[in-house]
Amino acid sequence: MNKRCPQCKGSGFIIKEDPVTKEHKGYPCDCRIARDEQDRLYVKLISADIPNEYWEYTFENYLSLPIGTSLTQKANKDKLDLFKSLLDDPNKFMNEYKVLWIWGPHANACHTSLAVMLATELLKNNFKVKFITMQRLADAFVDFNDKKEYFKNLETADVLVIDDAFDSTRCSISGEYTKIHLFNWIRDALTANKKIICTSKVKVDQIDVAFSQSKNLLQKYARELEIQGSLRTDSNKLV
Numbered sequence: 001m002n003k004r005c006p007q008c009k010g011s012g013f014i015i016k017e018d019p020v021t022k023e024h025k026g027y028p029c030d031c032r033i034a035r036d037e038q039d040r041l042y043v044k045l046i047s048a049d050i051p052n053e054y055w056e057y058t059f060e061n062y063l064s065l066p067i068g069t070s071l072t073q074k075a076n077k078d079k080l081d082l083f084k085s086l087l088d089d090p091n092k093f094m095n096e097y098k099v100l101w102i103w104g105p106h107a108n109a110c111h112t113s114l115a116v117m118l119a120t121e122l123l124k125n126n127f128k129v130k131f132i133t134m135q136r137l138a139d140a141f142v143d144f145n146d147k148k149e150y151f152k153n154l155e156t157a158d159v160l161v162i163d164d165a166f167d168s169t170r171c172s173i174s175g176e177y178t179k180i181h182l183f184n185w186i187r188d189a190l191t192a193n194k195k196i197i198c199t200s201k202v203k204v205d206q207i208d209v210a211f212s213q214s215k216n217l218l219q220k221y222a223r224e225l226e227i228q229g230s231l232r233t234d235s236n237k238l239v
């Protein structure tokens with residue numbers, strides 16, 4: 001409850017007269033309703049496995065950060081407008097996309113934060129989301145038979161966020177088995193009509209040839225959103 005709330009002075013309730021019975025009754029204050037809504041969102045963010053360092057960032061935060069140069073910002077303009085339209089209407093994402101591939105060559109470009117912003121809007125709209133890093137996913141395939149619960153849990157999601165997808169600078173994936181499992185898993189997810197949001201430093205065409213099967217699939221289904229520029233300070237944790 002907000003102690004400085006002018007309406008309820010922090011009690012969370014306001015007393016109003018019932019228009020019919022003329023009785024005075026306690027009603028939850030708007031600040032309490034907003035707080036309850038926020039708490040419900042936190043529960044969803046936790047069950048989506050979204051790391052809490054990303055929870056508080058908004059699109060407005062992102063736009064106000066010193067990211068890139070005026071040139072890269074100009075290059076990003078149309079893409080960010082498109083991205084904003086998905087934040088405003090998450091159903092548009094669910095209806096029109098199979099894979100959204102948020103990428104850009106620069107480090108600290110806030111791709112993960114952008115992916116989480118969309119994931120958060122999807123959670124607010126009661127879609128089930130699971131956040132995974134590519135490394136974690138690849139490691140799970142190594143001992144596939146011990147990870148049945150892990151994969152079962154991912155199956156419950158409507159939307160999968162894969163951070164650092166096929167980004168060889170940020171994850172190491174070796175072994176033919178892993179690569180085959182990975183391809184099968186992505187193919188099955190798309191067949192089951194799950195939506196996938198990926199962040200990566202590389203565009204789909206640049207995915208290492210070692211993942212050619214997955215690459216072929218992604219070339220077919222991914223819609224790419226290139227966001228350029230690096231955050232020009234180390235003081236902010238947004239990555």
Ligand SMILES: [Zn+2]
Pocket residue numbers: 002005006007008009010011012013029030031032
């Ligand atoms: Zn209040």
